[in-house]
Amino acid sequence: xxxxxxxxxxxxxxxxxxxxxxxxxxxxxxxxxxxxxxxxxxxxxxxxxxxxxxxxxxxxxxxxxxxxxxxxxxxxxxxxxxxxxxxxxxxxxxxxxxxxxxxxxxxxxxxxxxxxxxxxxxxxxxxxxxxxxxxxxxxxxxxxxxxxxxxxxxxxxxxxxxxxxxxxxxxxxxxxxxxxxxxxxxxxxxxxxxxxxxxxxxxxxxxxxxxxxxxxxxxxxxxxxxxxxxxxxxxxxxxxxxxxxxxxxxxxxxxxxxxxxxxxxxxxxxxxxxxxxxxxxxxxxxxxxxxxxxxxxxxxxxxxxxxxxxxxxxxxxxxxxxxxxxxxxxxxxxxxxxxxxxxxxxxxxxxxxxxxxxxxxxxxxxxxxxxxxxxxxxxxxxxxxxxxxxxxxxxxxxxxxxxx
Numbered sequence: 001x002x003x004x005x006x007x008x009x010x011x012x013x014x015x016x017x018x019x020x021x022x023x024x025x026x027x028x029x030x031x032x033x034x035x036x037x038x039x040x041x042x043x044x045x046x047x048x049x050x051x052x053x054x055x056x057x058x059x060x061x062x063x064x065x066x067x068x069x070x071x072x073x074x075x076x077x078x079x080x081x082x083x084x085x086x087x088x089x090x091x092x093x094x095x096x097x098x099x100x101x102x103x104x105x106x107x108x109x110x111x112x113x114x115x116x117x118x119x120x121x122x123x124x125x126x127x128x129x130x131x132x133x134x135x136x137x138x139x140x141x142x143x144x145x146x147x148x149x150x151x152x153x154x155x156x157x158x159x160x161x162x163x164x165x166x167x168x169x170x171x172x173x174x175x176x177x178x179x180x181x182x183x184x185x186x187x188x189x190x191x192x193x194x195x196x197x198x199x200x201x202x203x204x205x206x207x208x209x210x211x212x213x214x215x216x217x218x219x220x221x222x223x224x225x226x227x228x229x230x231x232x233x234x235x236x237x238x239x240x241x242x243x244x245x246x247x248x249x250x251x252x253x254x255x256x257x258x259x260x261x262x263x264x265x266x267x268x269x270x271x272x273x274x275x276x277x278x279x280x281x282x283x284x285x286x287x288x289x290x291x292x293x294x295x296x297x298x299x300x301x302x303x304x305x306x307x308x309x310x311x312x313x314x315x316x317x318x319x320x321x322x323x324x325x326x327x328x329x330x331x332x333x334x335x336x337x338x339x340x341x342x343x344x345x346x347x348x349x350x351x352x353x354x355x356x357x358x359x360x361x362x363x364x365x366x367x368x369x370x371x372x373x374x375x376x377x378x379x380x381x382x383x384x385x386x387x388x389x390x391x392x393x394x395x396x397x398x399x400x401x402x403x404x
Contacts, residue, residue: 056091059122059160061098062106063090066114066121069107074232077107078239090118099256101247104228104236106162106193111231126157129164133327136171140307140334151360152326163327166194170314171331173201174307177213185213189220196318197328199286200293204310208297251320252278259367260375263321267373282319289313289383296390304339305386305393308332312383321379323363329379336386349385356381 064086065077076082077100084097113121130153156163169187176184185205191198205214229237250256251265258270264285268278296309311332315321333353337345356378359366363375 056087056095056098057122057158057160058098059125060087060090060095060118061100062102062110062125062160062162063087063114063118063121064098065100065102065107066110066112069111069232070114074104074107074111075236075239077236078243099247099250101240101244102193103195103225103240103244104232105224107232107236108224108228109193122160125162126160126164129162129168130157132168133164133171136168136175137331137334139175140171140331140338142338150327150330151357151362152324152330156324156327159324161324162194163325166191166197166325167327167331170197170311170328171307171334174303174310174335177208177210177307178303181210181213182216184210185216185218186220188213189217189222190224192221192224196320197314197325199317199319200290200310200314203290204293204297204306207294208306248275256322257364259373260322260364261373262323262326262363262375262379263316263318264376265319266321267376270367270373286317286319289317292383292387299394301390301393302339304335305390308335308339308386309390311335312379312386315379316383323360323375326360326363326375326378329382332382332386336382336389339389349389352381352385 061083064083065074067086067090068074068076068083073082076086080097080099083100087098088095109125113125115121116124133153152163155161169190173184173187173191176187188198188201188205191201201217202214205211205217252269252275254269258266261267261270263282265278265282268281269275273281290313293310293313297306301309311328315325315328315332318325336349359374360378363378366374
């Protein structure tokens with residue numbers, strides 16, 4: 001009787017997560033997020049309480065790099081003092097420094113944005129990349145679900161980050177991999193601007209025998225690298241490589257808040273573990289994620305399963321991943337729901353995803369309050385759900401709640 005009561009409770013809770021109710025929940029959440037956005041913007045400009053010092057967003061880092069390129073000194077984007085001075089010129093003196101460790105490929109985008117005033121550049125980049133992400137999300141689900149209300153969308157927009165662009169390229173690449181492999185490869189290759197999220201793409205393409213896409217991805221990354229080399233010179237690339245090789249000291253030290261990490265490296269450091277242990281755990285995650293992706297892509301699974309596996313594993317494997325990068329995790333969830341058309345989303349999966357949705361509302365604050373690396377649980381649980389889905393497909397029997 002106790003088991004029956006528990007199962008009934010799960011079914012009742014799962015029934016509250018049907019499509020129509022989710023649309024209403026997401027609509028309410030979107031309204032709350034819009035209000036919170038206005039509140040944070042007002043707070044950033046000191047309209048609520050006086051600020052001890054000026055505040056800005058991560059996008060000022062991109063703008064400063066672009067401004068330095070526009071001044072024909074792109075190599076100074078990797079000089080912390082010069083880059084910080086450019087950030088202050090774009091906003092106000094006394095802001096916190098925002099690091100820039102992107103390859104010169106991304107400065108191609110930054111230089112174009114820096115032709116506009118800072119706020120206009122911020123809005124243009126965020127709205128256009130958000131639109132691209134939403135188009136990809138709609139294509140994956142083939143239905144107008146309000147994915148704009150996902151919490152990571154709010155965080156990425158608020159911090160002025162580029163996770164929308166990453167997810168759009170990643171998602172479009174997986175959408176086209178079977179139908180237009182060359183186009184898919186070109187899109188995957190463009191992810192070289194943020195290489196930590198492209199680590200497993202060669203593994204997937206090779207394991208699946210997608211050699212045309214593999215070649216196109218290599219060509220895309222090579223052409224973008226050569227374009228940036230022609231535009232900004234070898235000195236810029238040399239300074240990038242020097243800065244990138246020294247960046248580990250920044251990530252280990254906590255100068256970037258450890259509560260914002262969502263990978264095993266950040267979790268170990270957040271708990272007080274040594275850098276050596278953190279690197280070892282992250283290396284293990286990379287190996288495990290690569291092995292999983294290779295098995296799935298070689299195993300002839302449907303596109304939604306392959307795409308969900310790659311997106312979730314890429315987030316787990318990334319040596320650097322922060323809470324706004326959960327947009328890529330949302331992409332994995334979209335593919336998981338698309339896979340549910342043939343192998344339904346179970347009650348357990350609905351409940352787990354609802355819990356992750358709540359955690360992703362404010363993962364950094366929860367981590368600081370609890371002193372636990374809350375963020376890392378989100379990509380790990382998403383990956384675990386997809387691993388279980390792969391097992392369900394392999395066994396050929398739906399893992400229903402009743403069977404549990």
